[in-house]
Amino acid sequence: MRAVFIGAGAIAVVTARILLKRGHEVVIIERDKARIDAFSEELDCGFIHGDGGKPAILREADPEQTDFLFCLTGNDQSNIIASLVGRSLGFKRVVTRIEDPEFEHICIELGLKDTIVPNRTIGRHLADMFAGYDPLELSAMIKDEARVFSFVVKEEQAGPIDALDLPKDCRVICCYRDGKFTLPEPGDELRADDEVVVITHSRNVPDLEERWGPRKHRS
Secondary structure, eight states: OEEEEESOSHHHHHHHHHHHHTTOEEEEEESOHHHHHHHHTTOOSEEEESOTTSHHHHHHTOGGGOSEEEEOOSOHHHHHHHHHHHHHHTOSOEEEEOSOGGGHHHHHHTTOOEEEOHHHHHHHHHHHHHHTOOTTHHHHHOOTTEEEEEEEOOGGGOEEGGGGOOOTTEEEEEEEETTEEEOOOTTOEEOTTOEEEEEEEGGGHHHHHHHHOSOOEEO
């Protein structure tokens, strides 16, 4: 498989090393020529010098032959723009790093379904370990044709949760309002910008994506 990284930061370099050891092809796009010179001595991968948010540079990385585009610079806005450009150029899967959780709703609205917030992810993982929970327990539970899908409620969709008219074999499992977790009851009111998480059969994912755009879902 082939991975392209935008930004030669710590996360990108560590991930690149692991992928290279596993026999995958890696290309790193970096603005800072000095960083390219430094890492080219230790990483047996391709390098492109330039701004990864520009279409011409991303085209050099060969979108059609790339399985993953990782946008991992230290600037949230740059990562979001690069992700949108990469998606428009045909990269199969785009991963967007953001540090400010306030941008997460925007990423969901833009259809950037693979968004990571590293500090929050690590913090939750450590807190779960401290409490004796298995962070991978949920992943192990999502089996067979079950899928988890999330979307943000738009202004015109605000109202009773029952009015969502979800497909058969699709249930709301939780909601987030202002970043706070809630377990909704039938008849509860949804507000604009609420994030709704549903569990559904895999056959419903195309219908859900058509109604709410590509959102976070897991296979």
